[in-house]
Amino acid sequence: MSDLYKALDFLNVDELYTDEERMIRDTVRGWVSDKFLPVIEEHNRAGTFPMHLVPELGELGVYGASLTGYGCAGLSPIASGLICQELERGDSGLRSFVSVQGSLCMYPIWAYGTEEQKQRYLPKMAAGQLIGCFGLTEADFGSNPGGMLTKAVRDGDHFVLNGSKYWITNGSCADVAIVWGKLDGVVRGFLVDKGTKGFQGKGIKNKFSLRASDTSELVLEDVRIHKSQMLPGVEGLKGPLSCLTQARYGIAFGAVGAAQAAFDEACRYSQMRIMFDKPIARFQLVQNKLVWMANEITKAQLMCWKLGKMKEAGAMQHFHVSLAKRNSCWMALECCRLGRDILGANGITDEYQMMRHMCNLESVITYEGTHDIHTLIIGRQLTGCDAIM
Amino acid sequence: MDIVVCIKRVPATDTAIKIAADGKSIETAGVTFELNAYDEFALEQALRIKEQLNAGSVTVVTVGPKDCKKQLDDALARGADKAVLLSTTDWMYDGMQVASALAAWIKTVPCHLVLCGRQAVDSDNNQLPANLAGRLGFACVTEVGKLTLADGAFTAERDIEGAREVVACKTPAVISCQKGLNEPRYANLKGIMAAKKKPFVEQPAQLGARGMEIVALSLPAPRAAGKIVGNGAGAVPALIAALRETKAL
Numbered sequence: 001m002s003d004l005y006k007a008l009d010f011l012n013v014d015e016l017y018t019d020e021e022r023m024i025r026d027t028v029r030g031w032v033s034d035k036f037l038p039v040i041e042e043h044n045r046a047g048t049f050p051m052h053l054v055p056e057l058g059e060l061g062v063y064g065a066s067l068t069g070y071g072c073a074g075l076s077p078i079a080s081g082l083i084c085q086e087l088e089r090g091d092s093g094l095r096s097f098v099s100v101q102g103s104l105c106m107y108p109i110w111a112y113g114t115e116e117q118k119q120r121y122l123p124k125m126a127a128g129q130l131i132g133c134f135g136l137t138e139a140d141f142g143s144n145p146g147g148m149l150t151k152a153v154r155d156g157d158h159f160v161l162n163g164s165k166y167w168i169t170n171g172s173c174a175d176v177a178i179v180w181g182k183l184d185g186v187v188r189g190f191l192v193d194k195g196t197k198g199f200q201g202k203g204i205k206n207k208f209s210l211r212a213s214d215t216s217e218l219v220l221e222d223v224r225i226h227k228s229q230m231l232p233g234v235e236g237l238k239g240p241l242s243c244l245t246q247a248r249y250g251i252a253f254g255a256v257g258a259a260q261a262a263f264d265e266a267c268r269y270s271q272m273r274i275m276f277d278k279p280i281a282r283f284q285l286v287q288n289k290l291v292w293m294a295n296e297i298t299k300a301q302l303m304c305w306k307l308g309k310m311k312e313a314g315a316m317q318h319f320h321v322s323l324a325k326r327n328s329c330w331m332a333l334e335c336c337r338l339g340r341d342i343l344g345a346n347g348i349t350d351e352y353q354m355m356r357h358m359c360n361l362e363s364v365i366t367y368e369g370t371h372d373i374h375t376l377i378i379g380r381q382l383t384g385c386d387a388i389m
Numbered sequence: 390m391d392i393v394v395c396i397k398r399v400p401a402t403d404t405a406i407k408i409a410a411d412g413k414s415i416e417t418a419g420v421t422f423e424l425n426a427y428d429e430f431a432l433e434q435a436l437r438i439k440e441q442l443n444a445g446s447v448t449v450v451t452v453g454p455k456d457c458k459k460q461l462d463d464a465l466a467r468g469a470d471k472a473v474l475l476s477t478t479d480w481m482y483d484g485m486q487v488a489s490a491l492a493a494w495i496k497t498v499p500c501h502l503v504l505c506g507r508q509a510v511d512s513d514n515n516q517l518p519a520n521l522a523g524r525l526g527f528a529c530v531t532e533v534g535k536l537t538l539a540d541g542a543f544t545a546e547r548d549i550e551g552a553r554e555v556v557a558c559k560t561p562a563v564i565s566c567q568k569g570l571n572e573p574r575y576a577n578l579k580g581i582m583a584a585k586k587k588p589f590v591e592q593p594a595q596l597g598a599r600g601m602e603i604v605a606l607s608l609p610a611p612r613a614a615g616k617i618v619g620n621g622a623g624a625v626p627a628l629i630a631a632l633r634e635t636k637a638l
Binding site for chain 2: 004019023024027030031060062065073075079083
């Protein structure tokens with residue numbers, strides 16, 4: 001490994017994982033150290049995603065890793081969570097790429113698609129030869145996706161789609177978009193291939209966050225697709241929301257990885273940075289910050305592990321995922337803020353990764369259900385009272 | 390071609406080594422072990438030969454305590470077909486004794502080629518490859534930086550003092566692998582899942598007599614603290630004087 005990263009594991013959570021889960025985690029951790037970290041800062045500055053690594057990730061087997069068949073690895077929920085953790089230790093944009101490909105694009109095709117759709121898309125997506133994006137959010141419909149304006153109308157053997165989608169990860173580089181739109185007032189999923197007339201992705205520029213990630217607007221103007229391009233197996237918001245449950249599960253683990261990167265950098269820095277003739281690690285206020293970080297990371301590790309066990313047993317509900325996604329993103333962002341504080345002025349440059357992670361996490365705490373929306377999902381479950389609508 | 394790859398687990402290279410209470414071994418508690426980096430080249434080369442021939446087998450073997458299973462599993466995940474742990478209770482540091490155990494086992498299995506790292510990065514003895522080849526009666530080429538196989542014969546290239554040596558070699562042979570031979574692959578995730586279904590054999594190592602014994606281990610003396618002679622351009626004369634004093638200039 002080319003970097004000195006030591007993952008925090010204060011309570012030996014490691015022993016809760018199987019040998020295979022640890023090996024998978026370590027393999028992805030090594031790959032991130034060797035292949036991704038050396039190039040991330042230059043891509044973050046340029047606002048580009050390291051596309052050359054897309055097939056390599058396919059060879060590694062991280063796309064749709066928890067799915068079975070069609071070239072997918074068929075891993076345990078915890079193993080696929082730990083993959084997200086390690087990818088996001090590198091950068092939230094990297095984990096986002098893989099989450100979108102696997103949880104938001106491959107999963108709905110695998111769960112709701114026809115056999116022909118599965119054969120056509122899944123093996124190539126698993127290999128990283130075909131990139132997907134997921135079009136649900138619109139500029140005016142984020143937390144309220146049911147209000148979407150994108151529509152499909154029948155025209156013989158075809159559907160004609162009109163509308164636009166916003167904040168779409170991989171939107172410009174994708175070979176296939178899963179576009180959610182209303183057909184006769186009911187939300188349905190449509191597979192729109194790159195190059196289809198009237199369909200285009202336009203990159204959103206000048207982001208402070210997820211810079212090493214393609215975030216785009218999708219525009220659909222009289223896009224004609226064959227009726228075989230609709231996902232037949234699901235109707236209504238349940239379709240996209242079930243995908244989001246999968247992706248949020250990955251985010252819950254992923255944000256722990258970003259927090260671990262923050263802790264590792266801050267702890268290492270505190271031991272080396274000399275102020276008043278001694279390492280700042282010897283100051284109580286600095287230790288207090290590091291202990292807060294370690295405490296929250298450890299709690300989140302355990303919460304994610306339990307969530308994974310519930311997923312494995314088929315007992316995980318969407319509100320369980322909300323609890324973990326909400327907690328992990330919040331604590332990871334706080335860890336980065338505390339870590340930046342420990343790094344002092346040095347922490348504002350990209351010599352250190354702290355502020356890159358911090359800025360990324362502002363997106364991660366917002367997308368796939370904002371912190372507040374998850375609060376209301378959990379609140380609804382606890383009280384039986386719906387405060388969202 | 391049936392290939393045996395000899396591997397060893399070694400403390401991770403960033404480990405802060407502590408000497409155990411017996412003064413002859415290292416403290417292993419809290420130490421992370423990893424596959425010896427040179428052995429990774431050996432494993433990768435074995436997998437490439439098997440892929441090139443589209444036939445044969447790759448078996449990884451180690452001599453050591455039960456905890457070595459992790460490194461053997463890693464090798465299975467990367468593509469080895471079978472793993473063998475020749476178990477011992479102690480830390481193995483004597484190349485002669487390890488070679489005796491490996492040779493005794495290799496003689497019981499089909500083997501045309503033995504690949505191993507040029508040395509283990511913990512003890513750095515550089516003993517095993519030649520010792521093993523001698524016991525097996527195999528040809529031996531060490532520190533190979535390039536290896537090609539054509540018509541059943543190997544051409545090996547190795548760096549020697551100021552030159553590159555090209556060696557032709559037939560099987561059976563022991564070849565030790567140098568950095569630059571190849572770029573080792575990552576285990577892919579399907580490989581990791583497949584590994585647990587592959588054969589894993591554990592049997593006691595048949596250790597021969599010891600060839601050497603560690604009498605004592607000690608850490609290097611701590612380095613003396615540095616000296617700051619001053620700041621800025623004004624300190625240059627003092628710096629030159631200090632360098633002359635230490636005969637660095």
